[in-house]
Amino acid sequence: MATVSLLNYDEAPEEVQKVFDEIKAARDIPDVNNFWKALAHDPVTLRRVWNSLSQVMKPGALDPLTKEMLYIAVSIANNCEYCIHSHTAAARAKGMTETQYAELLAVVSMASQTNALVTGMKVPVDEDFLVAPDTAGP
Amino acid sequence: MATVSLLNYDEAPEEVQKVFDEIKAARDIPDVNNFWKALAHDPVTLRRVWNSLSQVMKPGALDPLTKEMLYIAVSIANNCEYCIHSHTAAARAKGMTETQYAELLAVVSMASQTNALVTGMKVPVDEDFLVAPDTAGP
Amino acid sequence: MATVSLLNYDEAPEEVQKVFDEIKAARDIPDVNNFWKALAHDPVTLRRVWNSLSQVMKPGALDPLTKEMLYIAVSIANNCEYCIHSHTAAARAKGMTETQYAELLAVVSMASQTNALVTGMKVPVDEDFLVAPDTAGP
Amino acid sequence: MATVSLLNYDEAPEEVQKVFDEIKAARDIPDVNNFWKALAHDPVTLRRVWNSLSQVMKPGALDPLTKEMLYIAVSIANNCEYCIHSHTAAARAKGMTETQYAELLAVVSMASQTNALVTGMKVPVDEDFLVAPDTAGP
Amino acid sequence: MATVSLLNYDEAPEEVQKVFDEIKAARDIPDVNNFWKALAHDPVTLRRVWNSLSQVMKPGALDPLTKEMLYIAVSIANNCEYCIHSHTAAARAKGMTETQYAELLAVVSMASQTNALVTGMKVPVDEDFLVAPDTAGP
Amino acid sequence: MATVSLLNYDEAPEEVQKVFDEIKAARDIPDVNNFWKALAHDPVTLRRVWNSLSQVMKPGALDPLTKEMLYIAVSIANNCEYCIHSHTAAARAKGMTETQYAELLAVVSMASQTNALVTGMKVPVDEDFLVAPDTAGP
Numbered sequence: 116m117a118t119v120s121l122l123n124y125d126e127a128p129e130e131v132q133k134v135f136d137e138i139k140a141a142r143d144i145p146d147v148n149n150f151w152k153a154l155a156h157d158p159v160t161l162r163r164v165w166n167s168l169s170q171v172m173k174p175g176a177l178d179p180l181t182k183e184m185l186y187i188a189v190s191i192a193n194n195c196e197y198c199i200h201s202h203t204a205a206a207r208a209k210g211m212t213e214t215q216y217a218e219l220l221a222v223v224s225m226a227s228q229t230n231a232l233v234t235g236m237k238v239p240v241d242e243d244f245l246v247a248p249d250t251a252g253p
Numbered sequence: 254m255a256t257v258s259l260l261n262y263d264e265a266p267e268e269v270q271k272v273f274d275e276i277k278a279a280r281d282i283p284d285v286n287n288f289w290k291a292l293a294h295d296p297v298t299l300r301r302v303w304n305s306l307s308q309v310m311k312p313g314a315l316d317p318l319t320k321e322m323l324y325i326a327v328s329i330a331n332n333c334e335y336c337i338h339s340h341t342a343a344a345r346a347k348g349m350t351e352t353q354y355a356e357l358l359a360v361v362s363m364a365s366q367t368n369a370l371v372t373g374m375k376v377p378v379d380e381d382f383l384v385a386p387d388t389a390g391p
Numbered sequence: 392m393a394t395v396s397l398l399n400y401d402e403a404p405e406e407v408q409k410v411f412d413e414i415k416a417a418r419d420i421p422d423v424n425n426f427w428k429a430l431a432h433d434p435v436t437l438r439r440v441w442n443s444l445s446q447v448m449k450p451g452a453l454d455p456l457t458k459e460m461l462y463i464a465v466s467i468a469n470n471c472e473y474c475i476h477s478h479t480a481a482a483r484a485k486g487m488t489e490t491q492y493a494e495l496l497a498v499v500s501m502a503s504q505t506n507a508l509v510t511g512m513k514v515p516v517d518e519d520f521l522v523a524p525d526t527a528g529p
Numbered sequence: 530m531a532t533v534s535l536l537n538y539d540e541a542p543e544e545v546q547k548v549f550d551e552i553k554a555a556r557d558i559p560d561v562n563n564f565w566k567a568l569a570h571d572p573v574t575l576r577r578v579w580n581s582l583s584q585v586m587k588p589g590a591l592d593p594l595t596k597e598m599l600y601i602a603v604s605i606a607n608n609c610e611y612c613i614h615s616h617t618a619a620a621r622a623k624g625m626t627e628t629q630y631a632e633l634l635a636v637v638s639m640a641s642q643t644n645a646l647v648t649g650m651k652v653p654v655d656e657d658f659l660v661a662p663d664t665a666g667p
Numbered sequence: 668m669a670t671v672s673l674l675n676y677d678e679a680p681e682e683v684q685k686v687f688d689e690i691k692a693a694r695d696i697p698d699v700n701n702f703w704k705a706l707a708h709d710p711v712t713l714r715r716v717w718n719s720l721s722q723v724m725k726p727g728a729l730d731p732l733t734k735e736m737l738y739i740a741v742s743i744a745n746n747c748e749y750c751i752h753s754h755t756a757a758a759r760a761k762g763m764t765e766t767q768y769a770e771l772l773a774v775v776s777m778a779s780q781t782n783a784l785v786t787g788m789k790v791p792v793d794e795d796f797l798v799a800p801d802t803a804g805p
Numbered sequence: 806m807a808t809v810s811l812l813n814y815d816e817a818p819e820e821v822q823k824v825f826d827e828i829k830a831a832r833d834i835p836d837v838n839n840f841w842k843a844l845a846h847d848p849v850t851l852r853r854v855w856n857s858l859s860q861v862m863k864p865g866a867l868d869p870l871t872k873e874m875l876y877i878a879v880s881i882a883n884n885c886e887y888c889i890h891s892h893t894a895a896a897r898a899k900g901m902t903e904t905q906y907a908e909l910l911a912v913v914s915m916a917s918q919t920n921a922l923v924t925g926m927k928v929p930v931d932e933d934f935l936v937a938p939d940t941a942g943p
Contacts, residue, residue, distance in 0.1 A: 117375045117659075118479045150367070153376045157493035163581055164367065170577060171363040176352040181319055182360045188323045189364035189507075191787040192330030194470050194884050197371045198364070199789060200382040203808045214314040217847035220787045222320045225309040226327035226336070228780035229288070229302065231879075233335045235743040235772045237255045237751055238291045244338040245531075255935075256755045295769035301860060305853055327783075329511040332608050332746050337513055341532045355571035358511045366504035369603075373467040373496045375475055383807075393651045393797075394893045426643070429652045433907035439722060440643065443715055447639040452628040457595055458636045464599045465640035465921075468606030470884050473647045474640070476658040490590040498596045501585040502603035502612070505564070505578065509611040513531045514567045520614040521669075605925040608746050613927055617670045631709035634925045642918035645741075649881040649910045651889055669927045702919070705928045716919065723915040728904040733871055734912045740875045741916035744882030749923045750916070752934040766866040774872045777861040778879035778888070781840070781854065785887040789807045790843045796890040 121152035131155045134165050141169065148201060180209045188223050259290035269293045272303050279307065286339060318347045326361050397428035407431045410441050417445065424477060456485045464499050535566035545569045548579050555583065562615060594623045602637050673704035683707045686717050693721065700753060732761045740775050811842035821845045824855050831859065838891060870899045878913050 124135055124146070135155075138147045154161045172182050183206040190198035206216070262273055262284070273293075276285045292299045310320050321344040328336035344354070400411055400422070411431075414423045430437045448458050459482040466474035479492070487495075538549055538560070549569075552561045568575045586596050597620040604612035620630070676687055676698070687707075690699045706713045724734050735758040742750035758768070814825055814836070825845075828837045844851045862872050873896040880888035896906070 117377055118476060119374050121377075148379045148382075149376045150371055153374045154370065156489065157497070159584070160370075160493065160497050163584060164370070167363060167577055167581065168367070170573070171356075171359045175356050176350060177322075177356045177360070181322070182356070184315075184319070185322060185326045185357060185360045186364045187787075188326040189330050189361050190368055191783055192327050193365060193368040193372075194786050195368035195372050196789060197376050197378050198368050199787065200378045200808065202364075204382040212314060213846065217850065218309075218313050218315045218320070219323060220784055221309045221847070221850050222315070222323045223327050223787060224780045224783040225305060226324045226340075227331060227783035228776045229306070230328055230331040230333035230336050231743055231776040231779035232292065232298075232302070232772060233288055234331075234333050234746050235739075235751065235775060236257050236291045237748060238287045238335050239255055239259075240335050240338045241286045244286075244342040256752065294765065295773070297860070298769065298773050301857055305857065308849070308853060325511075329507055332510050334513060337511065338532065351570065355574065358508060359571070359574050361511055362504045362507040365507035366500045369467055369500040369503035370496055372470050373463075373475065373499060375472060393653055394890065395650050397653075424655045424658075425652045426647055429650045430646065432903065433911070435722070436646075436907065436911050439719055440646070443639060443719065444643070446711070446715060447632075447635045451632050452626060453598075453632045453636070457598070458632070460591075460595070461598060461602045461633060461636045462640045464602040465606050465637050466644055468603050469641060469644040469648075471644035471648050473652050473654050474644050476654045478640075480658040488590060494585075494589050494591045494596070495599060497585045498591070498599045499603050501581060502600045502616075503607060505582070506604055506607040506609035506612050508568065508574075508578070509564055510607075510609050512533050512567045514563045514611050515531055515535075516611050516614045517562045520562075520618040601925075605921055608924050610927060613925065614670065627708060631712065634922060635709070635712050637925060638918045638921040641921035642914045645881055645914040645917035646910055648884050649877075649889065649913060651886060669929055671926050673929075700931045700934075701928045702923055705926045706922065712922075716922070719915060720919070723908075723911045727908050728902060729874075729908045729912070733874070734908070736867075736871070737875060737878045737909060737912045738916045740878040741882045741913050742920055744879050745917060745920040745924075747920035747924050749928050749930050750920050752930045754916075756934040764866060770861075770865050770867045770872070771875060773861045774867070774875045775879050777857060778876045778892075779883060781858070782880055782883040782885035782888050784844065784850075784854070785840055786883075786885050788809050788843045790839045790887050791807055791811075792887050792890045793838045796838070796894040 117153060119153050119156055121149055122155035123152060127155055128158065130158045131161060134158075134161050138165060150197065150201065180206060180211060183209055184211065184215075184219050187219060191223050192227070255291060257291050257294055259287055260293035261290060265293055266296065268296045269299060272296075272299050276303060288335065288339065318344060318349060321347055322349065322353075322357050325357060329361050330365070393429060395429050395432055397425055398431035399428060403431055404434065406434045407437060410434075410437050414441060426473065426477065456482060456487060459485055460487065460491075460495050463495060467496075467499050468503070531567060533567050533570055535563055536569035537566060541569055542572065544572045545575060548572075548575050552579060564611065564615065594620060594625060597623055598625065598629075598633050601633060605637050606641070669705060671705050671708055673701055674707035675704060679707055680710065682710045683713060686710075686713050690717060702749065702753065732758060732763060735761055736763065736767075736771050739771060743775050744779070807843060809843050809846055811839055812845035813842060817845055818848065820848045821851060824848075824851050828855060840887065840891065870896060870901060873899055874901065874905075874909050877909060881913050882917070 122131065124132060127135065135147050135151065138151060139145065151161065151165075154164065172179065183202055186202045187199065187206055190202055203216070260269065262270060265273065273285050273289065276289060277283065289299065289303075292302065310317065315323075321340055324340045325337065325344060328340055341354070398407065400408060403411065411423050411427065414427060415421065427437065427441075430440065448455065453461075459478055462478045463475065463482060466478055482492070536545065538546060541549065549561050549565065552565060553559065565575065565579075568578060586593065591599075597616055600616045601613065601620060604616055617630070674683065676684060679687065687699050687703065690703060691697065703713065703717075706716065724731065735754055738754045739751065739758060742754055755768070812821065814822060817825065825837050825841065828841060829835065841851065841855075844854065862869065867875075873892055876892045877889065877896060880892055893906070
């Protein structure tokens, strides 16, 4: 159950169908998944999010699988059930092995443990970890 | 400022010095960073966390830089200031380029946006994303 | 399923029934929703939370719909499924249009994106955004 | 301190200066704030985030102040220090009174309390709060 | 720095001074801490929060120190810097030993690790952990 | 549904069965719960997590029930549905009364409320709450 209905291709206005077509073509899938059907009630956000996602997730200095695994890590930390399922499935489709997935879960959960330890003790940041905002970089 | 003092090598008991020595040797650094000095008040947890971290972060199906970037992603989502600074510095030390870092931030923030959209609409998970718990796998 | 049973009016002690009656009267509904039935196992907390909620959500410098939308925003950020459903339904009952809801989701998710970007870079706060604690105000 | 330096107008490439100019013009301010100077290391994300933010925050079915208050609510729930300061300052600049701010804080904190109560008890969602995904709407 | 100034006793209206007096008497301290001085801009919320906190934290089926440690655990998970510092100091004042504190941190961080593992794998809840909402209890 | 299948004793490799046997013996239960069956796909993490959990949760300066309640508090704040159910069941098995549970929920939710208030106002930490990192202790 959701807070909005899922809009299917046939019920959708032309501008929404156009985005759906782009998604299906880009991913070579017969139909878009539920996230897009729910978002379709707002064609402007649907268009903006799809364009942004395409730009962010395309191959770059990081390969698509690494980006997908980072997406999973954030989705776990944010506890987004839908995103965890969809991006884990996407990562597997992009070649994530079960061993890589196991290591991903090990890192994500280990990070959550040390994050809590550090936050609990409010450890001061070591000077040499900081970048002076007024320096040339990085 | 913190909720505990930072324990330096000279003040530390032998079991703590042993862990500090292992950390310095493994990372080839002259001194351990503040996290370890704060954790040193509890030798048992210090030993357990160092052993676990060494096991989780060692090269495997995922390379050390990818693991470091996953660590940054989780630390950002959990908003752990110390961890964000220490692991961003560590990733750079392991060769993360500024372009890779920029893409990491783009993915992490994009994920946070779609996580919120999906969570807000409580979109039902597509059947084909799920793995039946009683199947052979994965 | 839950960690406690849902206490219905007839099974409830008099002090609980009194709060249930106040909720039903204030909202003009035939029965209280599950949150109150679950909380009813602790009459003291039930009374405190109902009194606090009534005080916080009543018309003031902010109108009830704006308060309801703020409640949805927080519930999404905290990923409280029950609260997301109940307050989205409540906001609609108070007149939230689907266009307003779409904009609410756009703002909440956009904020989550920039929150993550800023947190990841640990951007220092601009001096002129700060209020000196020892000034007269605001 | 931050994980990146703050890029000032004079050091920035032309495409960044163009975005800075748009921000200064749109907000009628002499200089952009630190968030944009930090983000400037990635001109593509800078452009995308500014375009998205402009679209999301412009007057619509919700007025700019209501959107700004929703932004504060999310930033508090996500504990983004920079965002809390910048958007609270922005809301005040858009006319938020101290009484409205006090009510905003009361709603945000009250929501956090009931979110925790509901999450702790895992209260099942009332049937009538749900929208069947396959219905016509909303 | 904060988003509001800190209101001191002498500048505060009578209703605020009354709450400050109750806090100082209840805790036997010469002055209230910054949280109350910041909250003092909203006398209604100040009164409600103080009354609620007094009721919640008073000795009951759980002793004050256990309640204080639960407060620290939540403050760490919510990453509330001020609360982590104030409640850790309060717990120590109530007798929390450094060994108890070390164990608290170990449990909180271990929980964060398994929380992330379970959330990442979306493990289905074992039937026998659930309480049917329509049963007599608990 | 989950992202991995649940591995049962008979299908599991010997190293996994050994951990399952230890868990069953330590808890005197006929079968391990789903968390362990899901984690079993990664014998190394399974072993590490079980060893760590046994060490962290064993009786110490804090009794097992207090540790279990701290675990529930963190699981609620992290919104881990599985963990909330499993640790609430475990706490009840260890003797947590419904009154203690009600007080736990009251403290956890009250903390979430004041956490949000403090975070929203970004109240500066009182000097006397801080421990100088370079002091002898605590």
